[in-house]
């Protein structure tokens with residue numbers, strides 16, 4: 001927020017309000033009396049501090065998504081990671097394995113690949129499913145602007161915790177119905193979020209819609225299964241019981257969702273960057289398409305793993 005906005009008592013940054021829209025009808029939003037109001041349909045959206053709450057009950061699947069929010073809180077409390085740990089949060093995603101085992105290896109590898117290959121100074125970046133927004137300081141340090149969005153706004157494990165990482169905009173938003181106008185981001189990405197979509201095609205489609213032609217759309221570390229492995233992964237059972245919308249897709253389902261969204265997949269890779277094996281190792285040697293072809297073959301034949309997808313929207 002700049003000085004004149006705070007003098008006017010505005011919570012939402014003027015440049016951000018300019019690119020926000022109603023998640024239900026895509027009408028323009030105005031800030032009125034500590035709420036955002038849609039000029040077209042009249043729906044009103046509350047603010048939690050400076051976080052606009054744009055997960056509206058009228059959106060398809062809102063009930064399931066609100067139930068998932070409760071599920072994350074219950075899981076974090078039951079597993080003892082609800083209270084934030086400054087030392088670990090400061091290291092994310094490159095956490096010392098002595099402190100967190102191999103939990104963060106896949107996020108760290110795939111986020112490094114995205115930063116090194118696809119991010120440049122000056123980009124306007126949107127993260128969906130950002131939770132605490134640990135990615136923010138790394139993007140801000142590279143001269144990008146950053147908006148963190150998620151359905152989860154909790155102070156310890158959701159967007160509220162983003163204040164720890166500095167001053168940037170945070171928006172409660174359903175990534176299947178993003179509250180942004182078309183083609184305003186240079187890069188849109190998520191980490192371990194796409195597999196929570198009730199409608200995978202809708203979420204990738206929304207990430208593509210808000211990204212400018214020539215921009216980047218990435219999904220990092222998403223759960224995948226081999227062609228013969230069950231869609232009911234035993235590892236997801238406990239989370240599903242808590243109301244968390246867990247799914248595990250084949251690599252082809254992810255690939256298809258990106259293609260249907262009009263995106264060009266530039267690279268698919270095992271999320272931890274571990275080497276491909278067998279025929280996939282041979283395919284990997286092909287110029288340009290090798291890594292993607294190898295990953296599609298390797299993860300089609302295995303059981304459960306994680307995959308990262310890096311794509312561009314054609315100009």
Ligand SMILES: C[S@@+](CC[C@H](N)C(=O)[O-])C[C@H]1O[C@@H](n2cnc3c(N)ncnc32)[C@H](O)[C@@H]1O
Pocket residue numbers: 065068072107128129130131132149150151152173174175176190191192193196197198
């Ligand atoms: C496994 S967590 C990953 C969080 C964060 N990206 C990270 O790596 O620490 C999945 C996140 O997706 C969010 N999420 C689930 N469904 C969503 C949706 N429809 N729209 C936006 N975020 C969603 C959850 O609230 C949760 O924060």
Ligand SMILES: [Zn+2]
Pocket residue numbers: 022023024025026027038039040041042043
């Ligand atoms: Zn509206």
